[in-house]
Amino acid sequence: MKIGIVLAQPPGYSETFFNSKIHGLQAQGFEVTLFCQKNRRDFKACQVQTFPGKKTNPIILAFSFLTIYLSLLPYLGRIVKWYRLEKPSSFIKFLTRVYLNAPLLKADLDWLHFGFGTMALGKESLAKVIGAKMAISFRGFDIGIYPIKYPNCYQKTWKYLDQLHVISNDLHQLAIKEGLPSTIPVVKITPAIDVHFFKPKEPTQVPNSSxxxxxxxxxxxxxxxxxxxxxxxxxxxxxxxxxxxxxxxxxxxxxxxxxxxxxxxxxxxxxxxxxxxxxxxxxxxxxxxxxxxxxxxxxxxxxxxxxxxxxxxxxxxxxxxxxxxxxxxxxxxxxxxxxxxxxxxxxxxxxxxxxxxxxxxxxxxxxxxxxxxxxxxxxxxxxxxxxxxx
CATH class of the missing domain: 3.40.50.2000 (Glycogen Phosphorylase B;)
Structure with a gap:
């Protein structure tokens, strides 16, 4: 099974939640690819695909656009499908979205999982376009604070979401308040830590101190x-x-x-x-x-x-x-x-x-x-x- 995970960047050494998830899936034979805005030189756990950025130099930007679009020619059917699903009001803006999301349009995945809910915004229908199931994770800010500033921001997400991951029951309830349909499966998987490293010294009791x-x-x-x-x-x-x-x-x-x-x-x-x-x-x-x-x-x-x-x-x-x-x-x-x-x-x-x-x-x-x-x-x-x- 091929899993694509969308993050801002590969997890650092201290981000045990994502690192342990990647290693655990690989140990069971899953193929994991990260899709990130930028890479980390010290990250070697799995393959990383980076999204093309918006170049400031117009010549470099034009060359980047040409290169990306040539690489997308074999995936023209997916682009047409995305266009029909999105029905964009601006064709130019749609072409820009195609450029920025090229790695996902070319991906061959069973699951496309957005590591934070906000990362799915603007990409809601991409999983369906590439023939993958879609999952997102709510971890706190993305459902506890972001919808306050941007009401109803996840209404389009619910339309394409196959399965939701939350790290607490309370975040599940917040998602329901934001319109999460009861038909979407929700799985709670809490964070975890390396209990072998975070092991107390003996004795554990601490005497009273002034x-x-x-x-x-x-x-x-x-x-x-x-x-x-x-x-x-x-x-x-x-x-x-x-x-x-x-x-x-x-x-x-x-x-x-x-x-x-x-x-x-x-x-x-x-x-x-x-x-x-x-x-x-x-x-x-x-x-x-x-x-x-x-x-x-x-x-x-x-x-x-x-x-x-x-x-x-x-x-x-x-x-x-x-x-x-x-x-x-x-x-x-x-x-x-x-x-x-x-x-x-x-x-x-x-x-x-x-x-x-x-x-x-x-x-x-x-x-x-x-x-x-x-x-x-x-x-x-x-x-x-x-x-x-x-």
Missing amino acids: TLQLISVGRLHWKKGFEETMRALNIVKNAGYDFTYTIIGEGDQYERIAYAAYEFGFLEQVRFLGKLSREEVKKEVEAAEIYIQYSIQEGFCNAVLEAQALGKLCVVSDAEGLPENVLHEQTGWVVPKLQPELLAEKIIVVSQLSVEEKYAISTQAIERVQTEFNIEKQQQAFVNFYQLPL
């Missing part, structure tokens, strides 16, 4: 809720608790987040470490006691899985997939989002638990991640995904 060791991993982006976390930590500070808060990740909201910590008077207690390697992330998380993921929007979050696998006490928001990631009062704690006073209260409560109570939560989190969110289980789920009778 200084709270807190940590978060994520892009410095508004949807990660770092400003709300700072407000919560201000309440924790005013309640008389000392803490150190480590943030791993980079992004364009650094100044805004750092200024919030400065205004609250505890900037010196916050460590901004930027982007770290997987080994460095593991080391920093191991040194902390409480992991915080107070996101405003979150599809699922691998970093929370990794923290639970390492036996950390996880306090998360109720955004999208997080309540499925962390089971409230079983493997961690779930707090309503955008209510920093409740987050502060929970951090204080967790810090005051006995060593035995912390150990019970920690061990339950470790066991659940090892059983439910291991890479091997995820790989088999994707093999089954493409073999489901439709």
Whole structure:
């Protein structure tokens, strides 16, 4: 079976979701090809086809157009079929779309899978044109935020979609709100992690300390809720608790987040470490006691899985997939989002638990991640995904 996956670029070493999926499919005899806007020199896992870009030099652009169109001559029937399906108002714009999507028009696939829902926009009927089944994945932003800005953006997608993949039940419900027909099969396959690498040191329990060791991993982006976390930590500070808060990740909201910590008077207690390697992330998380993921929007979050696998006490928001990631009062704690006073209260409560109570939560989190969110289980789920009778 031949699987084509559309992504912006090949996954990096830390993007275990896609890498494990590719390796798992290949191990079962599937042929996998990535279709991307740009390639990565260090990516060798499978074949990569890149989409032609819009050249700025008119001479180079004209030569590129000519080369691409000559290569498409054997696929003229597909182009005509696409034209009839799309019924474009502008023939020139259609020719541009043909040029930009040439790798897909030439592809011989059984499944065309768009790695994020937004990547299918403008390409909805291409799977039908090339005789493949169409799948898309919803991972968070693409169904939780994008349709707010662009209402009804997926109405055309539903018309051609054969099967939908979601990483949480909540994202499935959001898709239904956006008009997903009940006739389209939906399969939930959650993210997974390398549980052999993210394995806790013994013993897993952390003794009570006078200084709270807190940590978060994520892009410095508004949807990660770092400003709300700072407000919560201000309440924790005013309640008389000392803490150190480590943030791993980079992004364009650094100044805004750092200024919030400065205004609250505890900037010196916050460590901004930027982007770290997987080994460095593991080391920093191991040194902390409480992991915080107070996101405003979150599809699922691998970093929370990794923290639970390492036996950390996880306090998360109720955004999208997080309540499925962390089971409230079983493997961690779930707090309503955008209510920093409740987050502060929970951090204080967790810090005051006995060593035995912390150990019970920690061990339950470790066991659940090892059983439910291991890479091997995820790989088999994707093999089954493409073999489901439709």
